[in-house]
Amino acid sequence: MNEYRQKIWTSRLLLIVALGLAVIYLFPLYWMFVTSLKTGSDVFATPPALWPNVPKWSTYAEVWQSKNMARYMGNSLYIATGTMAITAILGTGCAYVLARYRNMWIDIGLFLVLMLQVLPASLMVTPLFVGFNQIGLLELPRTAVILALSAKTMPFFIILVRATFMSVPHELEEAALVDGNSRLGAFCNIVLPLARNGILVSAILIFMQAFGEFVYSKSMIQTSELQPASVGLNSFMGPNTNEWNKIMAFAMMYVMPILGIFILLQRRIVAGLTSGALK
Numbered sequence: 001m002n003e004y005r006q007k008i009w010t011s012r013l014l015l016i017v018a019l020g021l022a023v024i025y026l027f028p029l030y031w032m033f034v035t036s037l038k039t040g041s042d043v044f045a046t047p048p049a050l051w052p053n054v055p056k057w058s059t060y061a062e063v064w065q066s067k068n069m070a071r072y073m074g075n076s077l078y079i080a081t082g083t084m085a086i087t088a089i090l091g092t093g094c095a096y097v098l099a100r101y102r103n104m105w106i107d108i109g110l111f112l113v114l115m116l117q118v119l120p121a122s123l124m125v126t127p128l129f130v131g132f133n134q135i136g137l138l139e140l141p142r143t144a145v146i147l148a149l150s151a152k153t154m155p156f157f158i159i160l161v162r163a164t165f166m167s168v169p170h171e172l173e174e175a176a177l178v179d180g181n182s183r184l185g186a187f188c189n190i191v192l193p194l195a196r197n198g199i200l201v202s203a204i205l206i207f208m209q210a211f212g213e214f215v216y217s218k219s220m221i222q223t224s225e226l227q228p229a230s231v232g233l234n235s236f237m238g239p240n241t242n243e244w245n246k247i248m249a250f251a252m253m254y255v256m257p258i259l260g261i262f263i264l265l266q267r268r269i270v271a272g273l274t275s276g277a278l279k
Contacts, residue, residue: 029255036060036248043244056245063249067232073254075142076211076228082146083153083210088203090150091157096187098158099165100173110162117155121215124152129219141221148216153206160205164198165191204265208258229254 035043037055063069098110128148129138137144168191176186192199214230221227224235233254236247 032248033252036245036252038245040243040245059245059249060253063246064253067235067250069229069232069250069253071225072227072229072232073257075226076230076254079142079145079149079213079217079228080207080211082142083149084203084207086146086150087153087157087206088199091154091202092161092192092199094154095158095161096165096191099162100170113155113158116151117159119152121152121213124148125215125219128216132220138220141223142226144220145213145216148220149210149213152216153209156209157202157206160202161195161199164195164202167198168194201265204261208261211258 034049034051036059037057038049038052039056042049042052094113098106098113125148128144128151132138132144132148137147172190172194173186176190177183181189211228212230213228214234217228217231218234221231229250233247233250236243236250
């Protein structure tokens, strides 16, 4: 009986700790939303109010029109979709090879993939900028950003999808080969459908990461009409910045699509991330 009570109290304690961490993590998002509804004077009021007396919802419409938010969001969507497509198409085949064929060269390739994952974007942006400039790719700045992001996110995608492919029994492919399928046919008809959940979730994570990208876009896209929302948000900032309510309104409209995707697909995302954990 004492052991049962101990388990209950342990579960309750862990729940309290989890709720406390969730509050700490979500409070900045809540404060960003509250600040977006305040007037300029209320933002600097002391002590700050946890909720404005008269919420100013018109700030969102004002920011959407004055900052041409639709253009920024469209550019972010274009870059994120292009990055996701290239990474998913090329990374799926690479992950399959690393999962199914094991030899010294494959191990070296996997090691190089893991090494690429640790390189920060701030370190890679200068050589990429110089290389793209020499081949004239900067004349298509959004394409340059997509290629740079695809190279950056590819290791992460490969690592996740490789674990998913390793969870698919190799015997199923052998049976398909015995039935007359080619290696490509076995991959497309057997392996790919079984691994589609992990591939889909990994592609969604790549989309979310690319949607919030800033470093490459800020460095390679100089035309404001082609810049994504992350760079547009940075345009608010300056030495005399005081319109924090408008900045927070812009930020809320920017992050809401990503939050919506995560909330709607959270179970599938967790299932996909753990699909390769157990065989």
